[in-house]
Amino acid sequence: MTDTNKTSLTRESLPGLNRRYRAERRFHLVGKMAVAFSLAFLTFLIGSIVYQGIGAFFQTEVRLEVPQEMIAEHGDDGFTLLRQSMLHNLPDAKGRSARREAYKMAGEGSDIELLSAIADQQTQAAVVTVWIPVSDDIDMAYKSDFAPDMLGSFSDRQKGWLDTWVADDRLRMSFNTGFLVNGDSRDPERAGIGGALMGSIFTLVVCLVLSFVIGILAAIYLEEFAPKNKLTAFLEVNINNLATVPSIIFGLLGLAVFLNTFGLPRSSALVGGMVLSLMTLPTIIIASRVALQSVPPSIREAALGLGATHIQAVFHHVLPLALPGMLTGTILGMARALGETAPLLMIGMVAFIADPPSSFMDPTSALPVQVYLWADSPERAFAEKTSGAIIVLLLFLFVMNLTAIILRKKLEKKW
Known part of the structure; x- marks a missing residue:
């Protein structure tokens, strides 16, 4: 005859069962903590890279008004046309040092961008409005909302011009296609991958x-x-x-x-x-x-x-x-x-x-x-x-x- 009175498996009947359950809970907790730590570290790493590098996909541009007679006079000489356009849009740039500071406001390769923008418009208006890239220092300052540590390399005259550009809404952000299609360059404005x-x-x-x-x-x-x-x-x-x-x-x-x-x-x-x-x-x-x-x-x-x-x-x-x-x-x-x-x-x-x-x-x-x-x-x-x-x-x-x-x-x- 079979004995049907069997002892049930409970925590009271097995003294070591509570200890094993606690060890299992600790193991699950440690595993969850390890996964959470890994996800937090990965999120921090990717987030910091994206925060620092998302600006590379955008560039700061300034709006210039270029008179038609200036284009007719220097249309084939982009270097001279860019300089004359900067002086035309910064009328208080008087003297050699002021002109030199005005020229530095434009980014490297902006003369090519200027000629390309004028050719694309094909207009006979008295004044042609174009957008050209600014220098890398202005670009970094504008992306940081002109943080004080980004303005250390600017003169007082250049800071005044930047304030005027911001007040007149002459600065904007645009997608930087050159970053994806250009080759390497010594100039950050023209460097790409x-x-x-x-x-x-x-x-x-x-x-x-x-x-x-x-x-x-x-x-x-x-x-x-x-x-x-x-x-x-x-x-x-x-x-x-x-x-x-x-x-x-x-x-x-x-x-x-x-x-x-x-x-x-x-x-x-x-x-x-x-x-x-x-x-x-x-x-x-x-x-x-x-x-x-x-x-x-x-x-x-x-x-x-x-x-x-x-x-x-x-x-x-x-x-x-x-x-x-x-x-x-x-x-x-x-x-x-x-x-x-x-x-x-x-x-x-x-x-x-x-x-x-x-x-x-x-x-x-x-x-x-x-x-x-x-x-x-x-x-x-x-x-x-x-x-x-x-x-x-x-x-x-x-x-x-x-x-x-x-x-x-x-x-x-x-x-």
Whole structure:
């Protein structure tokens, strides 16, 4: 006869149960605190970068009234036309020092902007109204609402002109398209990330083509076809070790092999992509092998049982199922390559490049290197542009990681 009088599992019947419950609550609390701390730190980091760099996407412009006779007299000479226009709009700029201070109110390259604005209007009015960029000092002061620490470099006369411009509503903020399309420049007003952005795209294209093809084929061979002997074991160990090698070592390898031995163009996107592909290959190979291992053995066995050859079973059945994991590993490897600076410095991509590249062989820079260069510049406007470039780089990385997640969700198979 079975005894039905069983002791219920309660806190009173098990003396250690309360202690285990308290330990579990403490663990949950510590975990929540760790997540909250991580989110708070990430929010602070991104918020500070956005706060410092959002101004790089906007520029301050001043409204000038340019008489038609002045345009007719100096229409082809933008430099002289800009100076005469500044003096016309600042009638109390008398004397050599006052004129020199008036000229400094306009930004570098404003003469080109002035001629372009006049040509776009195509008007025969007696006075043509145009907007031109101001100097980087005025731009930073206007964005800070003329904070006292931003006005230290201005003379009393220039401060008076700024007060007049503000009172007459002659200053405005506009989207700075030049920041996204211009190349690098010594002048903060004209500096942009266009060249570095194109260089990063060219470099990543080369890296993707080499890393994806070589990495996927190497992973397939090692996992599906290579014999299990000491040689393959040695290769696997070294591939795992290469994934942890500092990135600057790959830069030294690229300098010694691609530049000094093969004589490829220095600072080119081709060499940069080849160096980054060396760095990302171990990561892609490891991720691809894991993806192949995740495919159930029954898929291979079923294909072989129906008469398929080994290579047909791998490429027709196993590879399509492992491809989502391979693509995810490849995109994550490319995201790591996008943020690398050290290997690119070793092959000369730290050089000053003013013009965006037009081919894979042209000298170029990259977004991380551009951030490195601007961070070392003494002008305050470059600090703002540095944070702006970091924002673009983070957006680029976010898009690549989001693409990896979407591809994995759409292509992965549930077993």
